[in-house]
Amino acid sequence: MATYRVLVSDPISEKGVDALRSAPDISVDVKTGLSPEELLTIIGEYHGLVVRSQTKVTPEVFAAATQLKAIGRAGVGVDNIDRDAATDHGVVVMNTPSGNTISTAEHAFTLMASLARNIPQAHASVIAGKWERKAFQGVELFGKRLAILGMGRIGTEFAKRAQAFGIHVVAYDPFLTAARAQALKVELAETPDIALTGADLVTLHVPLTPETKHIINAKRLALLNPGALVVNCARGGLVDEAAAKESLDAGHLGGIALDVYETEPPAADFPLFSAKKTAFTPHLGASTAEAQENVGIEVAHQLRDFFVTGEIRNAVNMPNLDSRTLQSAGPYLDLARSLGKLLSKIGPEQSDKIRVSYIGPVSEIDTELVTRSVLAGYLSAAYHEAQVNLVNAPAIAKAHGIQISETSSSLATTFTDLIEVSVVKGGETSTVAGTIIGKSSRIVHIAGHYVETNPTGHFLFVENDDRPGIVGVIGSALGSAQVNIANMSLSRNAERKTAVTVIEVDEQPPASLLELLRTTPGILRVLSFEL
Incomplete structure (x- = not known):
């Protein structure tokens, strides 16, 4: 069974339809001439939509299109698509500027x-x-x-x-x-x-x-x-x-x-x-046999590549994520999302600001998508925004009153590449950072402590007084609860006389284990989260 369903609601070239159908994960239904009521009835079944100028994609359509991820417009103008509603619902809108x-x-x-x-x-x-x-x-x-x-x-x-x-x-x-x-x-x-x-x-x-x-x-x-x-x-x-x-x-x-x-x-x-x-003339600018075929094929390829490879070309409501951008920025997107999620767990609730800093060679790429990925991770975890993605993350952040700032510096620090993310609430600031070493991404800084851990998995974050025996207590408690440790990173802050232990575990720790650790003398904070 196909993973994605695409509705073609306006006539396009048969070669375009065939191009969509060439992807085994995509099934295509061609249903042209639909009334607004008919479109509202069926749009909830589809992940993609192909239109020309006849179909009007209104806020009501987006509200009903609960699975919709992308719209392809076979042509240049997108006046028939409510772009604000598309962005609010996290739907990418792509046009075909060169075909006609x-x-x-x-x-x-x-x-x-x-x-x-x-x-x-x-x-x-x-x-x-x-x-x-x-x-x-x-x-x-x-x-x-x-x-x-x-x-x-x-x-x-x-x-x-x-x-x-x-x-x-x-x-x-x-x-x-x-x-x-x-x-x-x-x-x-x-x-x-x-x-x-x-x-x-x-x-x-x-x-x-x-x-x-x-x-x-x-x-x-x-x-x-x-x-x-x-x-x-x-x-x-x-x-x-x-x-x-x-x-x-x-x-x-x-x-x-x-x-x-x-x-x-x-x-x-x-x-x-x-x-x-x-x-x-009756809106004939694109009405040649060549243009009709070109825009149909172009929009089909764009929608197919969106679902198959994640590429986004000729988007009108977000930056493009074409093959070149994927090559340069792609490795940082997952790391950025994990950093955003992590920050939502260790930072203050209802933060006022999010600051993203790019240090080293990463500062030389187009970082807007990476910042959007940070926001998507943070908002999905902090506000339980299930539908947040790269398209609507800035709009959702704005709706929550969160200010976004971004800085870049080409001067490398301890790490060749570094993405540093901070949340601010009043005078309180929490910071996390990550890097890419070779082909592996790593989280290297959490709340004032240098650590090294994976950016995905189940984690325990334990902050405690810096004194002997605490790590043993933590290990014994996990063993007694039958929670297996996959990776562990220790760090101390001599100035504050505190230490942290970041533990990657195989499965979500039980609530009883968390409560036991929180009541252990010397342990200041225990967090459990999944990245």
């Missing part, structure tokens, strides 16, 4: 060329039996100034096509560096307003966020040259459609082409339908 790159760039450029030469209007005139050559005089793209807002994959491909037509490209993207702009041979604009000022052509390739909603508004339309053309094949809502209609009617905006709309499909009385120089 070429198709969307080509579609946007086709719309721009169609606007420039009045293709839709001329076509309608000819098939109506007219021959109005003078009515449809167009403009050349050559030599025009193009503003591209968003220089990701699609924006970059659009720029290449524009440059081939002799268009001067000005680009705005908050993540576009001067060096990258120079390599792409585009002029870098520091703000959208600078990019749009004096532009003859505009194309949008940014996600829809509160910051980008109506990024093209009345004020910015006024910055464009008279007769400018605007194309939006990205997300509905980037263009203020009412402002665009006013600018068209006033004769300032020369034309607009839309593949996406604030409301899809647009109503029959959509105001822009009455404007003269327009071009409209």
Whole structure:
């Protein structure tokens, strides 16, 4: 019987479905066209979900999807998936940003060329039996100034096509560096307003966020040259459609082409339908045979690898955990989770802060995932959060009022690599630390004591006065209770005149043994826990 069940609720390439089914641990059900009620009824049976834009994954869906671990979106936009709810429920959301790159760039450029030469209007005139050559005089793209807002994959491909037509490209993207702009041979604009000022052509390739909603508004339309053309094949809502209609009617905006709309499909009385120089398509940016197949295959591979190898690629609500990251950060993830669990046992309850320090070569990797693993271990043990994982750990920590801080230093100490984790409550601090020696991970510091023990198993932690005979008492008590010792580490703190014994045992010690040790003179603290 398959370990994981995946539901494909929107149509994807058959090759994509076959790729999912190629994994023996995954069973796939293709059920498209489900109503919201039908989806709610069955989603609790599945560990994975594949969607395009039709299926709406709402908070109610996540509440019902008690086994759901990952959603794959065959396409770029994830507006139909409630990302906050996904994160709260610990569900990874992955999209496929590269599968439809070429198709969307080509579609946007086709719309721009169609606007420039009045293709839709001329076509309608000819098939109506007219021959109005003078009515449809167009403009050349050559030599025009193009503003591209968003220089990701699609924006970059659009720029290449524009440059081939002799268009001067000005680009705005908050993540576009001067060096990258120079390599792409585009002029870098520091703000959208600078990019749009004096532009003859505009194309949008940014996600829809509160910051980008109506990024093209009345004020910015006024910055464009008279007769400018605007194309939006990205997300509905980037263009203020009412402002665009006013600018068209006033004769300032020369034309607009839309593949996406604030409301899809647009109503029959959509105001822009009455404007003269327009071009409209029904969300066709990714609608090529090649793109449909590519995104279906890509999302299938991502979901398959998530369940089979643990890789996370193109996630939109957490850092990626691809093969390269797994190779560099993977060995530290289990150690970090154990350190978090251990700290929940020996540290103060209801802590205010968690501090994670990376010392040595470990500081040079992307440590965000490792910190998330610390949080997941701590929260699962301290607050009994059964569903906490790498996705939702920061959000759950925030909900509990826990502040997270992270520091890194490349200077090695006693250990070549060291992860040190502390919890703070008021003036009280508890610290644990671990390292990796060769291929083995070890816990090397617990609450002010240097120790050496495994990061997994059943443990007894005994803190006692530093005086002769205590270790013998502990050993005798374990022997009498028939508890076998697998490993033992001793440490003393001469300053505090205390010592600790960390004992790895084969099974969970009985409550009677713990009570006996706690009532033994000289023993200050006894903890039993599993890592």
